[in-house]
Structure formats: structure tokens, C-alpha cells
Amino acid sequence: xxxxxANKMLDMAPAYKVIYxxxxxxxxxxxxxxxxxxxxxxxxxFSDESWPSIKPNMPFGQVPVLEHKGKTAFQSIAICRYLxxxxxxxxxxxxxxxxxxxxxxxxxxxxxxxxxxSYEENKSIxxxxxxxxxxxxxxxxxxxxxxxxxxxxxxxxxxxxxxxDVYFVAILDYLNSMTKKELITNYANLRTVKANVxxxxxxxxxxxxxxxxx
Amino acid sequence: xxxxxANKMLDMAPAYKVIYxxxxxxxxxxxxxxxxxxxxxxxxxFSDESWPSIKPNMPFGQVPVLEHKGKTAFQSIAICRYLxxxxxxxxxxxxxxxxxxxxxxxxxxxxxxxxxxSYEENKSIxxxxxxxxxxxxxxxxxxxxxxxxxxxxxxxxxxxxxxxDVYFVAILDYLNSMTKKELITNYANLRTVKANVxxxxxxxxxxxxxxxxx
Numbered sequence: 001x002x003x004x005x006a007n008k009m010l011d012m013a014p015a016y017k018v019i020y021x022x023x024x025x026x027x028x029x030x031x032x033x034x035x036x037x038x039x040x041x042x043x044x045x046f047s048d049e050s051w052p053s054i055k056p057n058m059p060f061g062q063v064p065v066l067e068h069k070g071k072t073a074f075q076s077i078a079i080c081r082y083l084x085x086x087x088x089x090x091x092x093x094x095x096x097x098x099x100x101x102x103x104x105x106x107x108x109x110x111x112x113x114x115x116x117x118s119y120e121e122n123k124s125i126x127x128x129x130x131x132x133x134x135x136x137x138x139x140x141x142x143x144x145x146x147x148x149x150x151x152x153x154x155x156x157x158x159x160x161x162x163x164x165d166v167y168f169v170a171i172l173d174y175l176n177s178m179t180k181k182e183l184i185t186n187y188a189n190l191r192t193v194k195a196n197v198x199x200x201x202x203x204x205x206x207x208x209x210x211x212x213x214x
Numbered sequence: 215x216x217x218x219x220a221n222k223m224l225d226m227a228p229a230y231k232v233i234y235x236x237x238x239x240x241x242x243x244x245x246x247x248x249x250x251x252x253x254x255x256x257x258x259x260f261s262d263e264s265w266p267s268i269k270p271n272m273p274f275g276q277v278p279v280l281e282h283k284g285k286t287a288f289q290s291i292a293i294c295r296y297l298x299x300x301x302x303x304x305x306x307x308x309x310x311x312x313x314x315x316x317x318x319x320x321x322x323x324x325x326x327x328x329x330x331x332s333y334e335e336n337k338s339i340x341x342x343x344x345x346x347x348x349x350x351x352x353x354x355x356x357x358x359x360x361x362x363x364x365x366x367x368x369x370x371x372x373x374x375x376x377x378x379d380v381y382f383v384a385i386l387d388y389l390n391s392m393t394k395k396e397l398i399t400n401y402a403n404l405r406t407v408k409a410n411v412x413x414x415x416x417x418x419x420x421x422x423x424x425x426x427x428x
Contacts, residue, residue: 060320078315085308094299101292106274
């Protein structure tokens, strides 16, 4: 292709490209943050069948991946933190950023605990994990997060909207899907967090137009 | 106590306090970063026996915890990122920070894979996990990290010392301990990363004076 035309096409393309499976899961917090900030992005979704041919070309064999200005980034939470800076959902100083990061990593820990149960292929091991997960681990995490949301007036940290809230609400569908439950039904303050994130017109518009995937 | 005396004692105490078990593990990257930057800290180590009485007072029941100016922070990687900013081991812009964060989270993923094996209590399940871990997962991660270290002239990212290098070297004892191996023996470029981190006089002094714990 003529390099001038190639450059012109690059100029016209959205600045960001998200590469992920055709599911919400770990890609959705990235899509939420881009949408929240009104940053145009190409939502590149591949089929499960094409994954084996894509995987070897991905950094550490993983997605989601974010492309921007010819560069490629990986690790979903790292990508979210970068985007949060671009869309101004971060703290006002280093300590506030630490407080946000700690909540995000805690949500990620909870997601990891759920995944250990959900992706367990051995039925008897999976059954044995259900009790501790649903009777101890999840009530512990969700109860603590709900208390934080109460203390922070409907946000998880700092008493105002940060990317921790966006991350939580965006990944909630995935947590619900893995557990086959509506996890926050009995947690009124976490329902308020969800409502506060979805009150963003840009987020609301994204939810309305996004592909119907799990 | 007389509040003036209490304030004076607070003034004289180190600005940072690290609370953790008497082991390296997840506390050591925090101690390395504080040491690297010459930031004085109280290295508060508790015994395994006292943990049950400490745990309920920790955020989300977890350590390590960092105390600073009357505030308490948790989640080890979040704490490390905060300290990295204080000791100037971060990127020069948001994208560089994203690149560092991605490497740190990848090391953390590798640590998680090792932990799933190491902390497995059922011997037959543990044995079944050994093959995939030692023949596939670890060679994959360590090989990729070694390639990055080669490309970056003895550093994991950005071609210069960042907190990703410090994090990796500080947590390596823990990874070795969990696997009962010297993981980087056959990875020359990762050995260079280790040498580059330990070339810091402050880090060298910390390693010489730290308690002999695993």
C-alpha cells in the first residue's frame, strides 16, 4: 500500500484497539473506561475457534491487549490503570492512587477465588470448593466491599467515582456468570456503586450498544 | 501519655512501618524498595502464633500492610507501586508505567501459579500439578522474561532499572522456596537482572543486614 494512504488510514482509525474474546470478562473494564471517557476504540473480538492461531502472537500468550499508536500493551488491570489516567478517574496524589489500586487488586483477588472454583474441571473437587467459596470467601469479600461502599457514600474508595468503581461494575457480569448468581442482590451499597457507575451517560450508552455476550 | 511527648515520639519514628510475617515472601519487595530509596522503616515482623489475633485488624484480613503518617495501606503490589513513585523507579510517562505494571502483574501471575502447586495439601493433586508447572508454565514464563531481559540489556523493561526489576529479584527467594529450586540458574539474562538490582549499595546493605528468614 502507498505509505501516504496507509498513514491517512491510521489517522482515521480510532486511537485505541481492544483485542479480546467475544465476551465481557476481563475485556469489559477496559471497554467501560474507554467508553466512560468518550475515547473511540475498535472493539476487536475474535472467535474461540481462532484463539489458537492468535495466542502465539500475544504477549505472554494472553488477552486482553490494548493497541495504541503502534504499541501493544497487555495485562488487563495495568491497561485499566493507564486508561483511568487518561479519563481522569485516578487519585489526586500517590497515596490516593495506592488506595484505589488496593481495592482493584482486592476485587481481582476475589475474581481469582471465583475462577478457581468456576474453572475446576474435576466435579468432586469443584463441589468441595463450593461451600468455602459461597459460605465464607464471597460473603467476606462482598461484606467488606459493601461496608466500604457505605462509608464512601456509594463509591468503593475516596468518597467519589474512581476507576475502582468502574472496574467492579464492569467485571460484575463475569463474576455473576462464573458463580451463576446475582452476587450483589443482598448488598445495597454495592447496588448503589453499580447505579453510580451506570449513571454515566457514556457508560449507559455503551451498555445499550455493546454486543450481547456473557 | 502527654500528647506532646506522643507527637515527639511520632516525629522520631521512621516514616514507614511494614507489618508482615517474619519471612521474605510478599513483604520483601516492599522492604527492598524502601531500602533502595534509603527510606527508613520499622520492620515489624510478627510470629505465626500471633497471626490469628492480628488478622482481624488487618484490611481484608491480609498482610503485608504499610503504615505511613497514621494511614494504613494494603495489597503488596499496590504498596510497591506507591513506593516506586517515592524512590523514582517508575516510568517517564503513563505508557511506560503501563509497561512496568504489565511485567509486575505477569510476575505476580507466575507467583500465583507456583502457589497453587506449593500450597496444595492433597498430595496426589499436588503431584499432578508438578508436571505442567515445571515442564510448561515455568519454562514459558521464565523463558519470556529472560528474552525481555536480553532485549532490555539486563532489565525487564524500558532498558533501565525500574521497580519491576526490584520486585522480581525481591520475590525470587519466595519463588525458589515454594518450588525448592533455583529458578533462574539457567536463565543468564535473569541472573543479570538480579546482579543489576543487587548492585545498588542500599539493596546490598539491606540483604546483608536483614533477618535470616525464608
